[in-house]
Every structure is written in structure tokens, then in C-alpha cells.
Amino acid sequence: MTEVRNTPIFENVVPRISRAAGKLAIAATAVFLCSIGVFPFYWMFVTSIRPSTEIFEFPPRVLPSADSVFSPYLTLFEETDLAQWLLNSTGVSAATAFFACLFGAMAAYALSRFRFSGRETSQVVLLMTQMFPAILLALPMFVFFSRLGLLNSLFGLSLAYLAFLIPVAAVLLKAFFDAIPVELEEASLIDGASRIGTLFRITLPLSLPGLASTFLFCFIISWDEFLFARMFIRQPDNWTVSLGLASFSGEFVTPWDQVMAAATIITLPVAVIFLALQRYLVRGLTSGGVKG
Amino acid sequence: MATARLENVTKRYPGHLAVDRINLSIEDGEFLVLVGPSGCGKSTTLRMIAGLEHVTEGNIWVGDRRVNDVSPRDRDVAMVFQNYALYPHMNVFMNLSYSLRLRRVPRERIETLVNQVAATLDLSPLLNRKPVQLSGGQRQRVALGRAIIREPKLFLMDEPLSNLDAKLRVQTRTEITRLQRRLGVTTVYVTHDQSEAMTMGSRIAVMNDGKILQIAVPRDLYRNPANSFVAEFVGTPPMNLLSVRLDRSGSVDRLTGGGVRIPCPESAVEALEAVGQGFRVGFRPEDAVISGSNTGAGFFGQVVAVEDLGHEALVTVSAGNAQFIARLPPARAEQIRHGQRIAFGVEPSKLRFFDGRKGAAVAFPLDESLEPVRRHGSCPL
Amino acid sequence: MLGPVLVCIFVLVIAPLLWGLRISLTDSRMIGLGYRKGFTLENFQTILSDPDTWNAVWVTIVFSGGTVIGSVLLGIAAALVLDRDFPGRGIVRVLVILPWAVPHVVAALVWQWMYNPDFGILNYGLLLLPWVSATPKWLSDPQFALLAIIIVNVWKTYPFAALLLLAGIQTISDDLYEASAIDGAGPARRFLDITLPGLKRVLAIVVLLLLIWSFGNFVFIFLMTQGGPAGATNALVVHIYFETFRFFRAGSAFAMGALLLAMSIVLTSIYIIMLRGQDND
Numbered sequence: 001m002t003e004v005r006n007t008p009i010f011e012n013v014v015p016r017i018s019r020a021a022g023k024l025a026i027a028a029t030a031v032f033l034c035s036i037g038v039f040p041f042y043w044m045f046v047t048s049i050r051p052s053t054e055i056f057e058f059p060p061r062v063l064p065s066a067d068s069v070f071s072p073y074l075t076l077f078e079e080t081d082l083a084q085w086l087l088n089s090t091g092v093s094a095a096t097a098f099f100a101c102l103f104g105a106m107a108a109y110a111l112s113r114f115r116f117s118g119r120e121t122s123q124v125v126l127l128m129t130q131m132f133p134a135i136l137l138a139l140p141m142f143v144f145f146s147r148l149g150l151l152n153s154l155f156g157l158s159l160a161y162l163a164f165l166i167p168v169a170a171v172l173l174k175a176f177f178d179a180i181p182v183e184l185e186e187a188s189l190i191d192g193a194s195r196i197g198t199l200f201r202i203t204l205p206l207s208l209p210g211l212a213s214t215f216l217f218c219f220i221i222s223w224d225e226f227l228f229a230r231m232f233i234r235q236p237d238n239w240t241v242s243l244g245l246a247s248f249s250g251e252f253v254t255p256w257d258q259v260m261a262a263a264t265i266i267t268l269p270v271a272v273i274f275l276a277l278q279r280y281l282v283r284g285l286t287s288g289g290v291k292g
Numbered sequence: 293m294a295t296a297r298l299e300n301v302t303k304r305y306p307g308h309l310a311v312d313r314i315n316l317s318i319e320d321g322e323f324l325v326l327v328g329p330s331g332c333g334k335s336t337t338l339r340m341i342a343g344l345e346h347v348t349e350g351n352i353w354v355g356d357r358r359v360n361d362v363s364p365r366d367r368d369v370a371m372v373f374q375n376y377a378l379y380p381h382m383n384v385f386m387n388l389s390y391s392l393r394l395r396r397v398p399r400e401r402i403e404t405l406v407n408q409v410a411a412t413l414d415l416s417p418l419l420n421r422k423p424v425q426l427s428g429g430q431r432q433r434v435a436l437g438r439a440i441i442r443e444p445k446l447f448l449m450d451e452p453l454s455n456l457d458a459k460l461r462v463q464t465r466t467e468i469t470r471l472q473r474r475l476g477v478t479t480v481y482v483t484h485d486q487s488e489a490m491t492m493g494s495r496i497a498v499m500n501d502g503k504i505l506q507i508a509v510p511r512d513l514y515r516n517p518a519n520s521f522v523a524e525f526v527g528t529p530p531m532n533l534l535s536v537r538l539d540r541s542g543s544v545d546r547l548t549g550g551g552v553r554i555p556c557p558e559s560a561v562e563a564l565e566a567v568g569q570g571f572r573v574g575f576r577p578e579d580a581v582i583s584g585s586n587t588g589a590g591f592f593g594q595v596v597a598v599e600d601l602g603h604e605a606l607v608t609v610s611a612g613n614a615q616f617i618a619r620l621p622p623a624r625a626e627q628i629r630h631g632q633r634i635a636f637g638v639e640p641s642k643l644r645f646f647d648g649r650k651g652a653a654v655a656f657p658l659d660e661s662l663e664p665v666r667r668h669g670s671c672p673l
Numbered sequence: 674m675l676g677p678v679l680v681c682i683f684v685l686v687i688a689p690l691l692w693g694l695r696i697s698l699t700d701s702r703m704i705g706l707g708y709r710k711g712f713t714l715e716n717f718q719t720i721l722s723d724p725d726t727w728n729a730v731w732v733t734i735v736f737s738g739g740t741v742i743g744s745v746l747l748g749i750a751a752a753l754v755l756d757r758d759f760p761g762r763g764i765v766r767v768l769v770i771l772p773w774a775v776p777h778v779v780a781a782l783v784w785q786w787m788y789n790p791d792f793g794i795l796n797y798g799l800l801l802l803p804w805v806s807a808t809p810k811w812l813s814d815p816q817f818a819l820l821a822i823i824i825v826n827v828w829k830t831y832p833f834a835a836l837l838l839l840a841g842i843q844t845i846s847d848d849l850y851e852a853s854a855i856d857g858a859g860p861a862r863r864f865l866d867i868t869l870p871g872l873k874r875v876l877a878i879v880v881l882l883l884l885i886w887s888f889g890n891f892v893f894i895f896l897m898t899q900g901g902p903a904g905a906t907n908a909l910v911v912h913i914y915f916e917t918f919r920f921f922r923a924g925s926a927f928a929m930g931a932l933l934l935a936m937s938i939v940l941t942s943i944y945i946i947m948l949r950g951q952d953n954d
Contacts, residue, residue, distance in 0.1 A: 029751075033769050107675050107679070129686045136933060140692045160685075167682060170678065223776065226891070242778045249896060275774055
């Protein structure tokens with residue numbers, strides 16, 4: 001207590017400056033990252049509500065125009081098949097996600113609960129199949145499907161998606177099943193439930209969050225998919241949103257306001273789901289079960 | 293209420309024998325503890341009784357029924373798991389009533405039973421809570437409640453106390469035994485903790501390497517271990533053990549080994565000669581006698597540690613190559629100093645002998661009034 | 674339970690892959706129209722002697738490598754920021770992740786619009802900088818096209834790297850930082866001596882995953898440049914696609930597929946070995 005501190009001012013100045021500089025650097029980085037994250041979205045939306053006369057102007061106006069219009073959105077539904085595409089995508093994505101979860105859950109449950117020879121190998125196969133570039137699958141499948149008459153069909157497209165989404169779902173769900181202690185199922189068996197009863201009363205209710213997340217994740221991937229859709233689906237009324245949106249850019253003068261309006265509509269639902277899922281996705285990613 | 297019987301029960305995993313032909317007969321209303329180090333097969337045995345593991349060979353009987361191929365739900369047993377296995381998506385009421393609901397017990401009856409059990413276990417205010425909202429001790433009681441509410445033939449408990457902290461563990465021990473006595477349900481209890489086994493079990497089966505080494509009441513297990521493994525496993529500190537051989541060259545028959553010589557009780561000589569040269573002698577710490585001068589029944593050693601625990605004191609004595617621990621009243625230990633040279637003896641009737649190779653106890657006629665025999669009246673040391 | 678699923682996977686994944694390899698050894702011209710020569714190495718001879726193939730391999734490597742470098746650097750920066758505790762961190766986290774959430778086609782079109790050489794906001798922004806007088810024509814300039822697409826891919830993938838690296842950083846014990854601070858290490862030293870070594874495994878996994886995914890990335894190149902201008906962005910995936918659907922040379926397309934498959938298998942194997950080493954269950 002009696003010890004006298006000499007010149008604390010000088011001792012503290014240097015760390016304080018470097019700490020302030022550190023904080024500034026962190027803040028600057030945060031601002032930079034946020035702006036590159038947000039700006040394209042901002043620009044997408046601002047373009048979509050800009051009167052078409054103002055779009056091809058240079059320099060472009062950074063702020064939304066004073067007389068913003070929502071007509072591109074109406075035009076999309078009136079003059080293009082966007083409504084149909086949304087319907088197609090919703091159907092394909094929902095069906096794909098449902099069956100991916102169903103089959104994925106079966107595989108995942110077996111891998112999580114039973115010890116059998118070939119278990120390790122099966123897991124490696126499941127991981128491997130998610131890693132190949134999609135085109136390697138798409139080409140041969142294109143040939144098969146054309147022979148089977150499955151081209152141009154949303155059912156065929158969904159089937160193709162299942163090829164790479166079942167393994168994804170299986171690996172994700174396995175992590176969820178692993179997190180449910182086996183003792184819960186054993187306790188239920190001793191308490192008097194059958195295997196099936198245990199599945200419905202204990203295992204399923206507990207894995208519901210996992211199943212929901214996996215379903216949504218598969219839904220997003222199907223919604224986003226482009227390559228298979230582009231190869232398999234030629235008729236415009238069977239297009240998915242990805243195809244519909246891409247079809248705009250081939251034309252001579254791209255109607256950027258409509259493109260951006262469509263882009264906004266397509267992005268909104270999946271972006272919301274995605275952000276809701278993101279914390280759980282990191283867990284799935286570290287266990288190697290998520291395709292980016 | 294029932295008996296249970298295990299007949300040559302064996303569990304074999306690929307490349308690993310977990311339980312090796314064990315025989316066990318559990319009597320009506322008794323509290324049988326299976327105790328042993330981890331990996332000894334005690335949990336596997338319990339899980340086979342529950343029906344969670346398939347029996348490779350042998351038979352399991354609950355009452356008069358052979359249950360080898362009966363599914364867990366039809367065995368009428370209840371089990372408490374180490375991690376409690378409470379259903380996390382159900383509240384305490386639903387957890388307690390799960391088995392009753394599965395059996396379609398009428399609603400009013402369920403309510404009565406749950407309230408009864410909750411009152412017994414002090415859970416009444418918690419019925420609407422989910423397991424995550426409970427403390428460790430409360431979860432433990434819910435797990436217990438879930439088992440007793442069914443009034444099963446058999447209680448199975450797999451290390452139910454090991455997730456509790458030390459103080460709560462001791463407290464819950466007595467609660468469980470009291471509950472078991474009151475309900476009179478036949479109980480099989482698995483633990484790796486020998487002091488838990490000794491305080492709770494009406495009988496104890498010690499297991500190691502998939503075999504049952506001894507089944508006995510606690511006192512017998514402690515006094516007369518069937519082999520050197522049990523001798524070392526039961527009791528803290530464990531039994532003092534020393535490899536010795538019988539030396540009959542002197543005036544008195546002696547046990548020598550590790551630089552120590554102990555007079556041999558005469559009644560044991562015959563049995564020991566039959567065993568041959570290699571065997572171990574053992575005695576409990578409290579059977580050691582320490583004195584300033586040699587009384588003739590022991591040897592000299594040097595004190596290397598004195599640990600006063602308040603209610604007792606442990607004195608570690610080094611003699612020859614060996615170390616022994618003696619348990620003394622604290623007042624007695626106060627006079628003993630570190631480094632002091634003292635005489636260390638054992639009352640001959642308290643000595644136990646084990647076969648050097650197999651570890652099995654060597655039987656010899658016990659005579660409580662036994663004295664070491666002096667042939668020529670000379671001092672043995 | 675697992676059986677039917679594995680059969681499904683075999684029929685839907687393994688069989689097509691093997692069949693593709695088989696086709697690469699025939700003279701099949703039009704997809705699905707059969708072939709005359711049952712077995713030939715011609716396709717491999719053709720593609721291996723074709724400079725376009727080597728250009729495609731080179732573009733793939735530059736594209737993937739560039740993506741990894743950009744993504745990891747930005748990812749580390751973002752992870753370090755998100756590891757700090759500051760008001761509004763939750764919002765920053767969401768905004769950082771945003772690019773990952775956008776559909777690929779949307780990202781391609783939005784960036785294409787921003788890159789627009791005449792009316793694009795990007796060039797306008799560049800011109801505001803005092804030292805910039807001329808702006809590139811981005812996607813139609815062979816010198817800038819690949820860079821432009823790498824930028825888009827980095828923008829889309831770095832949030833993934835950031836989240837994974839953040840998870841990695843958070844597993845490093847605080848004790849280590851405190852110990853080294855007591856030993857007198859400054860922030861830079863702490864980053865080099867503790868953070869980076871602690872991230873080695875996660876970093877390796879991030880790099881491998883980004884490489885594998887970039888190999889297979891089709892949407893950005895296909896929509897933004899179609900492999901042009903003058904082959905500047907003609908990565909293997911796009912090259913294979915056009916070989917099949919524009920030039921109808923199925924045999925050589927599958928042969929290039931085999932090449933891509935080989936590259937992917939090497940990376941995937943490393944990835945799986947690393948992952949298995951992490952959790953031995």
C-alpha cells in the first residue's frame with residue numbers, strides 16, 4: 001500500500017493508443033464487411049423500384065429515386081411466368097426436401113444407432129458423394145433421364161436432386177441423432193413402449209428441430225440449384241425460379257428493373273430461412289455435412 | 293416382488309468376452325450390489341437382466357419365467373440410468389407417468405400414483421418443470437420416481453449416484469436404501485464405488501474381467517475376501533499385502549519376504565505348505581498393532597507418513613522393501629513421529645493368505661485365541 | 674434401413690459416375706446416340722493434346738486458388754471481428770453472412786449489373802477515387818473477366834470461411850491468450866503464435882472445401898461470361914458443358930469429366946481423412 005507508483009501516465013499512454021488503434025481497425029473492418037455484404041442487396045432493391053427511364057443513366061443515382069415505382073413487380077406477374085416458376089420451385093424443393101429427410105433419416109438412424117460391419121465405409125461413401133462437382137453427375141444422368149423420358153419433368157428434376165441431397169440429409173441428421181442419448185430410447189423400452197412406440201414418442205419428437213432444419217436446408221439447395229435444371233428442363237412452363245431468372249439476361253437489352261425485382265422476390269424467402277438456420281449450419285458444416 | 297436368477301450367463305462381443313459364465317441368485321426383497329472396476333462387465337450384466345443386451349449363452353430367470361427372449365417392456369423391470377435418461381421434451385409429471393400411460397392406466401389412477409410418488413420423493417412442486425429446469429439431485433429423484441411408480445418386479449440401477457456431487461451422493465445413498473427397504477422391491481444396483489457398495493448392499497457381488505469373484509454380505513467380504521483382488525478392491529485404504537514364503541528353519545515358523553519377517557500362526561502352516569512356496573499374506577490396516585518396543589508378534593519399521601483424518605489416523609510404515617498402513621485412533625497417533633522407528637505387529641488370527649498365482653484365499657482353521665507358538669522361548673526377531 | 678438408401682445412392686450417384694467413365698473411353702459423339710468404337714483412348718489423346726483443355730485446367734486452378742486466397746483472408750478478418758464482443762455484434766454477424774444466403778443465380782445477375790461497363794455502380798464508384806481515370810470493362814475484358822468472377826465467388830463464399838474460422842477461434846482456450854499476454858506478447862504476436870496455430874486444422878478444412886466447391890462452380894461463369902471472353906474464364910466445368918451441348922462431343926466431354934473427377938477425388942480424399950481424424954466414432 002505504501003508503494004508509490006511513478007509516472008503512470010507514460011506507462012499507460014502507449015497501450016492506450018494501440019488499443020484505440022485496434023478498436024478503430026476492428027470497427028473499420030466491420031463497416032467494410034457489412035457494406036460489401038449489404039450493398040449488392042441494396043442495389044438490387046433500388047434498381048428494382050427505379051423508373052425504367054432512369055436505369056440507363058450515367059452516373060447512376062445511388063439513392064432511391066424520388067418517384068420510385070413498383071410496376072416492375074406487377075409486370076413480372078402479368079407478363080412473365082414468374083408465378084408459375086415460383087410454384088414449380090416450391091413444389092420441387094418441398095418434395096425433394098421431404099424425401100431427402102425421409103430417406104436421409106433412415107440412413108442416419110441406422111448409422112447412429114447400430115453397429116454393423118461396413119458402417120465406416122457407408123459413412124465415407126455418404127461424405128464422398130456430396131463432394132463431386134455436380135456436372136460429373138449431371139451429364140450421365142442427363143443421358144439416363146432422356147432415355148427414361150424424365151427430361152423436362154419436374155419429377156425427374158426432383159429425383160436428380162435427391163441423388164446429392166439424401167447423403168447431405170443423412171450426414172446432417174446423423175449428427176442430430178447422435179446428440180440424442182441412447183438411454184432415452186432404452187428407458188422407454190423398459191418403461192413399456194415398443195420399438196415403434198419409442199420412435200414416435202421419444203426419438204421423433206426430440207429430433208424434430210433437426211428434421212425441420214434439414215428440411216429447410218434441402219429446400220434452399222433445391223431452390224438455388226441451376227445446373228441440373230438448366231440441362232434437364234427446356235420448356236418454360238416447367239422452369240424453376242433459377243432458370244426463369246437466368247432467362248432474362250440472355251436478351252439484347254436486359255430489363256434490369258424487372259430482373260432485380262424478380263431477384264428480390266426469389267431471394268427473400270430463402271434468405272430469411274437461411275439466416276434463421278445459420279447458427280445450426282455451422283455445426284453441420286464442421287461435421288462435414290453441408291454443401292455451400 | 294420377485295427373485296431373479298442368472299445361470300451361466302455369458303456375453304460375448306466380437307473379439308471380446310464381456311461377461312463370463314456368471315451365476316447369481318437374487319433373493320426376494322434383497323438389495324444386491326454388483327461392484328467392480330470399470331469394464332468388469334457389471335453394467336453389461338445389468339443390461340442383460342433389463343433386456344437391453346442379448347444373452348450370448350446361459351439363462352436369466354425373473355421369478356419362474358425364463359426371460360432371455362422376452363423384450364424389455366414385458367420383463368416388468370424398472371431401471372435408473374447413470375445419466376437419468378429423463379425424457380427432455382416431457383415435464384416431470386409426464387416423465388413419471390410415461391410407463392403408466394403406455395399401459396393405459398386410467399387417468400385418475402395415474403394422478404393419484406404420481407402425486408403419491410411425488411410426495412414421497414419431494415417432487416410435488418416440480419411436476420410442471422421440464423428436466424432442464426431441475427437440479428442434479430432433483431433429476432435423480434425423478435429418475436427414481438419413474439422407476440418406483442410402476443411397482444416393478446425388479447429395480448435395476450446403473451450407477452445412479454455417480455453424477456451427483458460428493459455430499460449429495462452420501463445423502464442420497466441413505467435415501468435410496470431407506471426407500472428400498474420400505475418398498476421391499478428386489479434391487480440390483482451397479483456401482484464402481486466399493487464404499488457405496490459396502491454401505492448400501494445387503495449382499496455384494498464383486499466382479500472383475502467378466503467374472504464374479506465373490507458374493508457375500510459386506511462384513512464377510514471385508515473380513516474374509518475370497519481372493520487377493522477382492523482384498524485390495526474392498527476397503528480404504530486396502531488390505532496390506534506382502535509376497536512371502538514360509539520359513540520353518542528357525543525356532544518359530546515365520547513368513548519372510550521383502551526383508552520382513554512375520555510369525556506364522558501355527559494353524560495355517562499345514563494349509564500353506566500345501567500351497568507351496570509362493571503366496572501372499574494380508575491384513576487390514578486396523579489389525580496392525582504399533583508399539584514403541586517389540587512385543588514379539590512383529591517387526592521393526594520406520595514411520596514414513598502420519599495422516600490424521602480427525603476420526604482416525606493412518607500411519608504408513610516402511611519395513612524392508614515393503615510399506616504397510618496402520619489405522620489408529622488419533623490420540624494414539626499423536627505420539628508417533630515421522631521417521632520414528634517403531635515395532636509393527638499383527639494379531640496372528642487377523643492374517644489372511646492368498647495363493648501367489650491364482651490369488652485365491654488359502655483356508656485355514658481360525659482360532660481367535662491363537663498365539664504365536666514359541667518353541668524355545670527365545671525372541672523371534 | 675440403410676440398405677435401400679445405399680442402393681439409391683449407388684443407382685443415382687456411383688452408377689452414373691462409372692458409366693461416365695465408360696463413355697469417356699468410346700467415340701460417342703452425341704449424347705445418348707450410342708457409339709461405334711467400343712473402346713478407345715482417342716478422347717484422352719484428343720483432349721490432352723488440345724490447348725483448350727490445358728487452358729481450362731489453368732483457369733480452374735486460378736479460379737479456385739484465387740477464391741481460396743480471397744475467401745480465407747476476408748474470412749479471417751471477419752472471424753477476428755466477430756470474435757470481439759461489441760454492441761451490435763449480432764447484426765454485424767447477420768450482415769456478414771448475407772452473401773452466403775443469396776441464391777447463386779441472383780448473385781450472378783446482381784453483380785453482372787454492378788459490373789456493367791456503361792451504367793454499372795462499380796465503375797462509377799471507382800471513378801470517384803481521385804487516382805482512377807479509366808475503368809475496366811470487367812466481364813468483357815479478357816484481362817479482368819476472371820478476376821471479376823473470382824471477386825463474386827469470394828463475396829459469396831467468404832462468409833462460410835468466416836463462420837467456420839470463428840468456430841475454430843472460439844475453441845482456442847482464453848488461458849493461452851492470457852498466458853502469452855503475461856509473457857509479454859503483443860496482439861500481432863498473439864495472433865501469429867496462438868490463433869493461427871490453433872486454426873491450422875479448421876483452416877485446412879476450409880481450404881479444401883472451398884477448392885472442391887470452386888472446381889464445381891458453374892453458375893457464375895456460365896451466366897456472367899459463358900467462359901469468355903476468348904476463353905479467359907473457360908473453367909473445366911463450363912468447358913465440359915459446352916463441349917456436350919454446343920459441340921456435341923460427348924466422348925471428350927466425359928474424358929474431361931474424368932480429369933475433373935480425378936482432381937476432385939484427390940481433394941475429397943484428403944478432406945475425408947482430415948475429418949475422420951477429427952472424430953473417431
